[in-house]
Amino acid sequence: xxxxxxxxxxxxxxxxRIEKKIEKAKEEGVDVISLGIGDPDRPTPDHxxxxxxxQAHNPENHRYPSSVGMLSYRKAxxxxxxxxxxxxxxxxxxxxxxxxxKEGIAHISFCYLDPGDVALIPDPGYPVYGIGALLxxxxxxxxxxxxxxxxxxxxDAIPTDIAKKAKLMFVNYPNNPTxxxxxxxxxHKLIAFAKEYDIIVCHxxxxxxxxxxxxxxxxxxxxxxxxxVGIEFGSCSKSYNMTxxxxxxxxxxxxxxxxxxxxxxxxxxxVFQAVQYAGIAALTGPQDCTKEMSEVYRERRxxxxxxxxxxxxxxxxxxxxxxxxxxxxxxxxxxxxxxxxFEKTGVVITPGNGYGEYGxxxxxxxxxxxxxxxxxxxxxxxxxIGKVEF
Ligand SMILES: *Cc1c(COP(=O)(O)O)cnc(C)c1O
Numbered sequence: 001x002x003x004x005x006x007x008x009x010x011x012x013x014x015x016x017r018i019e020k021k022i023e024k025a026k027e028e029g030v031d032v033i034s035l036g037i038g039d040p041d042r043p044t045p046d047h048x049x050x051x052x053x054x055q056a057h058n059p060e061n062h063r064y065p066s067s068v069g070m071l072s073y074r075k076a077x078x079x080x081x082x083x084x085x086x087x088x089x090x091x092x093x094x095x096x097x098x099x100x101x102k103e104g105i106a107h108i109s110f111c112y113l114d115p116g117d118v119a120l121i122p123d124p125g126y127p128v129y130g131i132g133a134l135l136x137x138x139x140x141x142x143x144x145x146x147x148x149x150x151x152x153x154x155x156d157a158i159p160t161d162i163a164k165k166a167k168l169m170f171v172n173y174p175n176n177p178t179x180x181x182x183x184x185x186x187x188h189k190l191i192a193f194a195k196e197y198d199i200i201v202c203h204x205x206x207x208x209x210x211x212x213x214x215x216x217x218x219x220x221x222x223x224x225x226x227x228x229v230g231i232e233f234g235s236c237s238k239s240y241n242m243t244x245x246x247x248x249x250x251x252x253x254x255x256x257x258x259x260x261x262x263x264x265x266x267x268x269x270x271v272f273q274a275v276q277y278a279g280i281a282a283l284t285g286p287q288d289c290t291k292e293m294s295e296v297y298r299e300r301r302x303x304x305x306x307x308x309x310x311x312x313x314x315x316x317x318x319x320x321x322x323x324x325x326x327x328x329x330x331x332x333x334x335x336x337x338x339x340x341x342f343e344k345t346g347v348v349i350t351p352g353n354g355y356g357e358y359g360x361x362x363x364x365x366x367x368x369x370x371x372x373x374x375x376x377x378x379x380x381x382x383x384x385i386g387k388v389e390f
Pocket of ligand 1 (some may be wrong): 038101103126172204234236238239248
């Protein structure tokens with residue numbers, strides 16, 4: 001049985017070898033500390049769980065939901081944008097519910113890419129952008145995110161013929177995996193660029209509530225003209241520790257939202273309504289939980305960054321996200337350093353090349369284990385790896 005070309009062209013799974021080593025070490029009784037996975041470790045706040053339990057008992061919620069989401073859920077997203085960003089959204093036409101934002105990020109390419117159409121893809125980046133474009137038959141064009149540019153794409157470096165063929169552009173701030181943030185000037189430039197070349201901007205804002213020391217990530221939709229050129233993908237996953245619940249949204253340009261809803265209505269049947277009620281509770285309820293979680297991640301971030309800096313790194317503390325992105329020492333590749341760290345310490349870090357070729361030479365640490373375990377991980381690195389050079 002031959003698989004379709006679209007499956008065969010998917011990149012090989014890069015971490016297979018490391019994962020085998022982790023499995024084997026666990027079997028041998030090694031106390032593995034995984035800083036590999038970007039999945040919040042703390043539970044979903046109680047008031048959200050309680051709303052789910054209550055609504056799960058209501059038989060009205062046991063039937064097929066609408067594929068674009070209940071109006072009350074879309075109104076809750078609009079209310080959140082009004083309160084948080086001072087952005088006005090029409091919940092009927094400018095918001096669609098998603099089964100987690102990953103689903104919409106993958107499906108948007110099916111709405112806009114014909115064979116040969118270009119999608120502009122940040123590298124390093126969340127793999128779904130490029131894979132969605134490939135599965136839809138499009139051509140991903142890589143926008144390198146380089147440290148010297150603050151991990152922002154250099155829009156002036158995109159060749160004009162590529163920009164003319166591009167239909168979509170993916171942008172993600174606060175950024176996974178680099179932890180970078182984007183300033184106002186970048187968003188103004190992005191919108192002007194998208195207007196000039198008629199490109200739809202897909203802004204992934206998964207980390208818009210996880211930020212430190214008073215920094216408040218903006219929404220792409222706050223900027224003048226944003227709604228003319230694009231949409232924002234949002235999610236309850238990271239903001240409210242709800243990765244397992246599968247609930248997110250896309251918001252912005254009404255034509256794009258309608259197209260995404262049309263694809264979805266032909267493929268899935270929307271989010272379980274009880275989960276949508278829980279999403280409403282998350283978005284319109286008390287927001288203290290996002291601030292408390294940010295404080296938890298900040299404490300963990302400080303332990304990691306201060307620890308690595310004491311060994312020879314020279315990292316700045318990221319202002320947002322649940323990640324620390326760091327270069328590998330001299331003489332290592334991303335993979336060889338991750339393997340070395342694992343063999344010496346039992347600590348799992350993610351090789352940067354898993355996020356694209358421009359991630360080579362870096363690794364990512366996810367701040368998703370308790371402080372005590374982070375302290376233990378850093379202590380093991382200090383004891384068994386020690387000072388490094390670049
Ligand atoms: C975690 C994450 C998402 C969110 O995925 P969901 O499907 O909403 O759980 C989206 N984009 C990035 C970059 C992420 O890291």
